[in-house]
Amino acid sequence: MEAPPAAPAAASPAVPAVPAVPVAGAVPRSTAIVCSDLRKNYRDTVALAGVDLRVERGSVFGFLGPNGAGKSTLVKILTGLVHPSGGQAEVLGGRPGSRAVHRRLGYLPEQFRFPQWLTGRELLRLHGRLMGVESNDSQLLELVGLDAAGDRRIGEYSKGMQQRLGLAQALVGDPELVFLDEPTSALDPLGRRHVRDILTHLRDRGITVFLNSHLLTEVERVCDRLAVIDRGSVIAQGATDDLLKGPGLRVRVGELPEGAFDDVTARLPSHVAPPTYVEGVVTIPGVAADEVPGVVRTLVDGGVPVYEVTFARQSLEEAFVQLLQGRHPGTDGEARA
């Protein structure tokens, strides 16, 4: 089919080809997604209990939460698959589910299945036709590492290959905004790294990515902004760096001599927060990188037997567990089944 002449201009995002993250200088950092008091009830269960959310254009936005917290429901509302019970949502300045918005969207559902009797390339062409654009199937197949398998039937693909094809499918028609719902759940570590690289590539091109995931290491590495949802409500959102406490020093120590802990505490730089001692680990938050050797020397001089020193900011996993622990007593932050 011939591509309608008007479509490519509308579909390709107005993003400079320069691989630079902050597009802010050229394009005003406008908003890709806004939700206010978004609610969804399924019969007796509340899936979303008034979600307020804002996603800036050009960001890789991580959306986290325990299973059943409402992550997929929100994505389905934003892609027009599910009708909200109340509240407002705006995607790329339009109504979720409208054709004008869909023309600029890509979506990889959590549970998806492609016709097993099509080849990978045919699937991408089908989606290109539905988008009304000339399909760049070869490019996309190469991007996700399926160029050799593009002409094989999807039925012969492994789960990981299908997921990568799903990712390619979500990128058909140069979308401005891509929703990825657990895009790495079926992938092995190598495949995950590959997807991470693709996400970085998308971010560099200024494409907004909305990433649903419970693989926290992954989210921590690629997402610049985060929101955490639990039981249908957003309980935290902001820049990744702001949400994670850090950096800090974690020191595994031996048995502390009498009075050594207080002694050392008194000799630490004044701006450093008071250290804590829990089960053989002394944690000292608020230490800057160039202060590490000095602090370690203070510990050693104070008679503290030091076995191991880690300098790192709080991991997302720690932050996540901390956030959820109070809300789900006795479950380590995992939602109860």
Added chain:
Amino acid sequence: MSRSGRLQDLRTRADQVLVLAGLTWKEGVRRRTILVGFLLTVAFVALYGTGTYYAFRQFDIQSGTTSMGEVGALGMALDPDFYRDLAAYQMLSFGLFVSSFLSAMLVVFLGAGMISGDAENGTLQTIVTRPVARVQVLVGRFLGYASVLVVYTIVLSGSLLLLTRILSGYTPPHPEQALLLLLAQGLIVLGIVALATSTLPQIATGITGLMLFGVAFIGGIVEQIGTFLRNDTAAAIGDAVHYLAPTDTFFRMALGRLTPGSMAVVGEFLTGPFGAPKGVETGALLYGLLYLAACLVGAALLFRRRDL
């Protein structure tokens, strides 16, 4: 939007519908369902042809003898052509009942997944998030199955009509109209399936399609018996059932197009498990078309509201 822009938009929308409709055929070819269906159909037609061939050869050999049974002999003696036509019509009504049943089954089994099946397994979610209106997806899928139905019905029922004509020499008065009515019957079944699949799970859709087809058939029999025994209640019940699902009405109107005028006298005696012929009524035709349209409009509305 400018006029050329609107035209362009219309063309894009039509293209999207055609792509989706074409998928049905592609799937049929790739998964060999068309091949298997074709081979089984050939087997059925061959069987029917063999039966018809021997029936009418016997007919020629034994015409006028008492070995055909007394009624047969009497009929033959009175009017050999009439008797041949009657026998040919009976063969045809039996064959077409099976073929229309097969068409309906095909439509129910294929169409039950049209919306709900694809929604349940996650195929639909990536399609409807493209710049396609849901009604386009519905129309595309409907057209795909409708075209399969049309080809299947023409090949199968057309073969039966042709074979009967060649082997028995009986020429029904309006075979092409009968074919159209059979097509309409299949499309009504597909309409019911489209409505059900837009809101019910796949299995429930299949059951609904089968049950309504069956209920309409039984309703037809109740009505026949009522008419035959001059029992108004039974006739009224049968008639009411036809409003619920007018499939049987269309089948019987198709049979009516195959009955020669000379058979009007014995019309009532043609009552049988395969349905009694019925004259074409404008009201029934109109009702059927409205019924189909209502199914499709309802399907579009339900599908639009559905959470996927």
